[in-house]
Amino acid sequence: MDEEPERAKRWEGGYERTWEVLKEDESGSLKATVEEILFQSKRKRWEVFLFTSLGLGTMRHLFVVVDCSRSMDDQDLKPNRLTSTLKLLEKFVEEYFDQNPISQVGIITTKNKRAEKLTELAGNPSKHVSALRKAVDTVCLGEPSLYNALSLAVSTLKHMPGHTSREVLVVMSSLTTCDPNNIYELIKTLKELRVRVSVIGLSAEVRVCTVLTRETGGSYHVILDEGHFRELLQIHVKPPPSTSASDCSLIRMGFPQHIMVNVNERDAKPSFSMAHLDAVVGSGLSLGGYFCPQCSAKYTELPVECKVCGLTLVSAPHLARSFHHLFPLESFTERPLEGHPGHRSVRFCEACEGELRDKTVFECPSCSGVFCVDCDLFIHDTLHCCPLCIHRNSAT
């Protein structure tokens, strides 16, 4: 893992027992280091992900639950857990909307045995980001309540249409939860409603979270450090495979054109954007905007659900961006570098042109291009298409 440059100052870190890292290598194959296992699970994660993901849910409804209890004051993430978490979540929200343009997010905080909504379920990243920025000053106190947070999320999620995904992502710092009722009843309800709950733990594995995620089909991870935390959040940026049980339905969508109005024109009248009506800050008064093709309500930003007629408004590029979830790039086959058929010259990755040093390489099944692990991850993670295939297509 190379998050070396971002390391905090040496004296800020805890006790490091560097001599022990050396010791573990010595004892040979009997004691596989946890890092090795981690690397393998990273590979596995991708494979599982790609094989089952023939159809990924493109419309997601996700509630992020942020633990704001006393334990968030802990300084093992710098400067403390809360600040670090919120900062990573900001990035997460941005990336989430980048990957899932027609999805929505809401944020719930829990502390002092209560849970409250920081933001409602909505599709506007800037609103969430600003809410997250404001939340940095929250005083962390008391214990979280998993039960209250989840039932708050469910009360909204259960009204979401069946063809969309219903998800909750809990960032859990505390090791306890203070619940007014038996949480196992709630887990049953969540399962029936097909709400997928995933948990990222900041300290250690808690039994109730293990059961919760296992029952609802979510994932449970515990962070090792800040870099690992970021990676784990990254997993949730990708939409989960859509469950076969979710119903399909035809949804109406509007594709409004952005209409620019010149101030000098005679009938130029500034108007309010519908999305900003209830906002306190910013007038929201503007000239141009997107007009709903059904009821002509005006919006300054897409995607959005029309406040007047309920039509989902998106732009064509949005749809195109979520398109690759429906037809994901095939996973590359893993091969040993030695004995690669016919290619004695294969010593360099076709993408980054670096020397292939690992024991295994990855081969694109359609163009037989050979890539290194890092490029394989990058191609599937970010590019979503094989550069070599595209290159050959354009050449012919």
Add this chain to the structure above:
Amino acid sequence: MKLNIDGLLVYFPYDYIYPEQYSYMLELKRTLDAKGHGVLEMPSGTGKTISLLSLIVAYQRAFPLEVTKLIYCSRTVPEIEKVVEELRKLMQFYTKETGETNNFLALALSSRKNLCIHPEILHANIVVYSYHYLLDPKIADLVSKELAKKSVVVFDEAHNIDNVCIDSMSVNITRRTLDRCQTNVETLHNTIQQIKETDAAKLKEEYRRLVEGLKEANVARETDVYLANPVLPDEILKEAVPGTIRTAEHFVGFLRRFMEYLKSRLRVQHVVQESAPQFLKDIYEKVCIDRKPLRFCAERLQSLLRTLEITDIADFSAVTLISNFATLVSTYSQGFTIIIEPFEDRTPTIANPVLHFSCMDPSIAIKPVFQRFQSVIITSGTLSPLDIYPRMLDFRPVTMASFTMTLARTCLCPLIVGRGNDQVALSSKFETREDFAVIRNYGNLLLEMSAIVPDGIVAFFTSYVYMENIVASWYEQGILENIQRNKLIFIETPDAAETSMALEKYQEACENGRGAILLSVARGKVSEGIDFVHHFGRAVVMFGVPYVYTQSRILKARLEYLRDHFQIRENDFLTFDAMRHAAQCVGRAIRGKTDYGLMVFADKRYARADKRGKLPRWIQEHLSEGSLNLTVDECVHMAKHFLRQMAQPFRQEDQLGLSLLTLEQLQSEEMLQKITQMAHQS
């Protein structure tokens, strides 16, 4: 899968096998081949039971004339049930693989409600029951004396076997016992009078039999039909019952006299300690009771009870106890001591006289077992140091081995905390017991751990008194309140009902994410019989070294005896005893390879080589030099790191080939070599 253990075909009912199971079976096979005894240590949760069962059953099938029976002794009823469950699985596998319906008969004796007395049980191939059925002379005589010589006896969870042996041979007599005995004797007297009127011939017949002596028993023992009973010494079998107690009335009178004598002995004002010969001399001088009739007392009483056709034996437990005492005290001049205490040490004002007739030599009770059966296997998760058991129990094992856990990830993390954050040395030793700073630092340790360990923490103290003091002090300092902000607190008490209630609530709190701490006592119920799997015990904190209460006179006598007769120094034994209990306590948290847990030893004395070296090998192995004398802070930091590592996804595939093997992997040359290296011959 089918295994080839040194030429023996073994059916193993699982698809995967741990490497240590394989080497365990190898050792076991070697022991059976040599027809000798063995001491085997293997960590709990690595499938000891199934390895034992499948190998011995296979051995029985292969050599039906060499080994006829397996006698499997375990400690508690739940453990017996677990064995039966595994056995059932094994039998199903046999039926499936060989296609024949098996003719194996297995029998489990757990509690009276499940007891079967059908004669067919004598032919059972496998018998599973509690230690007491074999070791306690009173029960062994009823249940086990007809077991065949060519049996294999297994004592599972046998780390406390010396204490079981001693308890089974020791007798405590209080005023209450004597009072109940008095009533028993009266009942006997009345019954004799009745019978005399109605059926005098019966008593005559008994008299005649007694004149002939205990010939039958003697013949039986010489021809080796029965398991010897330590209460029935060899010599008396050859003699006739002495005339003084031959008739029923005389015997009752004899018992009365003996009882009166005991009563007078209990009227003491100060502590008396004497040896068996001294006692015999005194009784002869005071009430003219000879040694010889005393030796026949137990047998004579049995005979009388049989003649009188008394069915409710339980009612006569008091008089049976007294007569056993009489026989033991007159038979063994060594290995026993008599201590009469007028009051308990803790309550010197309340008169509560007790006569302890205490056995100091565990080998007396177990000797017949070693002599009679061709192979006796002693096994447990914690038997270190291995050589002390053969010495204490006085036998010569052919194999002694300790196995470790092969792990794909280091799932146990033993830490020795020797200092507080203020550098105050942490220890439960007598001088610092009341020390405010130590108690505060202990509190601080638990507080910090409660903040970082998920779900359940079990904390062990050295004794109830010590726990009470510390908890009271924590309460005053407000530490308890702070801990309660992180987790709920439950406490073990000497009361069984209260403790099981606390346990239940503790588990509930661990289950639903509230988190809990259980404060309990080493050597208590929790430390011995209760497993804290997975989230029920993510950490065990051992406050202090659990030395036994050294001021007790019985213990002092025993230590002296061990020194004089077995060349085991007092300190060695005390440390050994403390460490086996500490190992038992911390071992509660790890119950398998997928489990993980912290083991915190909070006493600086653990770091010393003589203590550390007595921990089981599978714990010692993970105790690195760097974690021998940590401060609370360092411990918390290491624990945090460990818990995060352990929370990373861990699947079966990660274990495969390392700590979990398929048949093919097992048969590979390289693995076989590794396994043969692994068994640690000590």
